[in-house]
Amino acid sequence: MPTIEPLPQGSTIGVLGGGQLGRMLALAAARLGMKTHIFCPDPESPAFDVTPRKTVAAYSDEAALEAFAAAVDVVTYEFENVPAATAAFLAARKPLFPDARALAISQNRLEEKGFISGLGIPVAAYRPVDSVAALETAIADLGLPAVLKTTRLGYDGKGQRTLHAAGEAADAFAALAPKPLVLEAFVPFDREISVVTARGRDGSVRAFEPAENVHRDHILYTSTVPAAIRPALAEAAVAAANAIAEALGYVGVLGVEFFVAGETLLVNEIAPRVHNSGHWTEAVCVTDQFEQHIRAICGWPLGDPTRLAPVVMENLIGDEIPTIPARLASGDRPQLYGKREARPGRKMGHLNHVGRHDPAA
């Protein structure tokens, strides 16, 4: 890798996507003296409130992408479903981090599982499914219950169905799109954890501690750090996340979700971006995941992921925002996304509940 000159203060970070992750990336970029240009088709994007530089256009609009590329010094994104053509168009003009390969692998559940298990890192048993017949064979192989998922565009529980009986196969196959699908063996896990790690343009890697995650209705509800796992398991999770980042030649922040069954770790999925289960870092770490991502893509030295206190991150979903001022307690650090409209299941903000004493220390 050639010597990297760090981008100077005053450079402009281009971000695809104007949701809360883009917004928090822009806030972190500002702390490093950087400007941010947000590209998003939604004119009501919450990230537009924290920078004067924006493009409202479709991700397929090449004239808009051309002007965007000309206006920025580096390009990144807040969501892994950036169209491949968009990524290729921009990468031909400005550095794109994480790169097109990281995007392609994380966009396709089959490729992702093949890549990760190819590194010797366990994932749940799975079978590709491109027909009802293939699904029936896969059910016979993996047993029931099992989870049928799309290979692309799934998030927050969208694009998946749990199968409990072989008779559900045809309906489930018909209901999910796009094809092909993937059937995953059901993992009777004890807990879910995640590791947010970062790799710099110089190849250095620094991970945050594992967070223990609780979901409600397929949406992340809380992340607790430290996780209630043994140190050896925490080390193994960090090592797996770092191995994935290194094998990808990755630049930026990477989220890796795991199932924990006993002392066994299985990778559930990866996200080539800042991650909801890393929002705790902003309240208690010297460097948080957003600053870490900006440092990485700008060729700056990675920051210090040291945690200063125990913490529980709680997502605020739907119509919780108006209740926030009154319910804020001592130790609470809010991050509200400024979204205009509360909808059921919509992530509106989060609270970090900061503890005083670390029971693990």
Added chain:
Amino acid sequence: MPTIEPLPQGSTIGVLGGGQLGRMLALAAARLGMKTHIFCPDPESPAFDVTPRKTVAAYSDEAALEAFAAAVDVVTYEFENVPAATAAFLAARKPLFPDARALAISQNRLEEKGFISGLGIPVAAYRPVDSVAALETAIADLGLPAVLKTTRLGYDGKGQRTLHAAGEAADAFAALAPKPLVLEAFVPFDREISVVTARGRDGSVRAFEPAENVHRDHILYTSTVPAAIRPALAEAAVAAANAIAEALGYVGVLGVEFFVAGETLLVNEIAPRVHNSGHWTEAVCVTDQFEQHIRAICGWPLGDPTRLAPVVMENLIGDEIPTIPARLASGDRPQLYGKREARPGRKMGHLNHVGRHDPAA
């Protein structure tokens, strides 16, 4: 005081002044889901990079002030030299915090000293000076050395002169403007400390711990927390700062600077705004001074000023910025202001050096 309804997410904070303090207030406001509108005559204001809402106009431009007031829900400021007419014009249209009285007192060194000593809080001995004859009498009263200061518009060592001999009186009197001036007895202090405190619209008060400050060339160089002072002295400093906030019926964050001579505390000056010596809070406190100010002026409950680690804040002055990426060490948390032009003595950013272990704990 009437019951205060907290301003809801999506409200707009109007900020007079577009420097680094306005910029950091805007970043904190965004974390609470608020928008920010910056009013500043300088089209190159660093705060303009972190919000799409701005007015570039003189502080005396009533049409611009009228439109600004109509566009915001509450008004605050980043500097204490807001013209009284500007403050009055805005306060007649929207809530202004801190209020006109806090501004008037902190704009005038004589009124400030009279107000503080009237609360029974010691300040350095001083005399008003409106003529060379009055200055000579004041020198005879207070002895030499002594410091001759303007009563208005002084900051970072501007508008003051240290007198070492009576023969310097006429020249010094002629050199400083506007009149009247004030002569202050020289305080042979051991150290300088400051307390940043906050008072909410509900009257609650919460102070951050005292910081120990070192100046270079009259500009703050470092703030270290915890300060190397005895707990009783720290408590006395916090009590004095809180008493000033309460006596003013203050709303927002207030900075109070002290000289420490032995076990004696003297108030040097107050600033009705977020304060450079409170920049350490953003790296190590659950709630930092910027969020605390936004919470206060929005009628939200004040946040938790608990400190999670020891810290040294270092100001970055002049042309230090290009050296920053390379010199960042583990534990360093940067905040760069995005100013276009480095000038000698200009504050360009700061670094918080976060420690791992608290020697005072």
